[in-house]
Amino acid sequence: MELLERATAEQYASWFRALADPSRVQLVELLARVGEPMSVGQIVAAIGLAQSTVSQHLKVLTEVRFVLVEPVGNARHYRINANCIACFPSAADIVMGKPAPAAAGGCS
Template identity: 35%
Template sequence: MPKQELVVLNTCCTPISEAALDPAQAADGAAVFKALADPIRLRLMSIIASAGQEVCVCDITPNFDVSGPTISHHLKVLREAGLVDCERRGTWVYYWPLPERLTWLSTLLSVPTPAAV
């Protein structure tokens, strides 16, 4: 009996949008989501982003029931994910969100509206 080949036709599939993430973008996005997956880091990001300007770590730390070094660790993770940046001024470090990264994250999460019929 001859071997038969299976032929699959893509007649029912929707084409993949060019706006879909490529593998490198997906890995980058996963790193961002991993950084935000921790409740402390998510709160830190919320505090920094909602401040409307840079915020001193001295104003952030009292909002948490963890030690200063723990807060510093979580802020480092947010920095490494590219969500915030900082600057040391004397004893204190000031943090601010990176708007282009937040815009990227917002765009990633937005759902395109279907074209009007």
């Protein structure tokens, strides 16, 4: 009756936690729908939260690599990481015992 490795469980949990907030869900959906990179200013205008708040959400999403950054001029362009989204462990994956995507932890 052993358990899923704690470190693995924490990895999964951190991925889920990144999407455990409605604003971040909206943010991800926005970036995915728009398709092309967006600046923070554009995202702020679309989301309707303070700039600092948006920046914080973007930090969370980039840390788990759901979102990628690219500095352009003095701005920063954020875009969806289609790769990581695709390899996101759905609950079904966990349940069915599929191995962690991309060799246990690395999302390109």
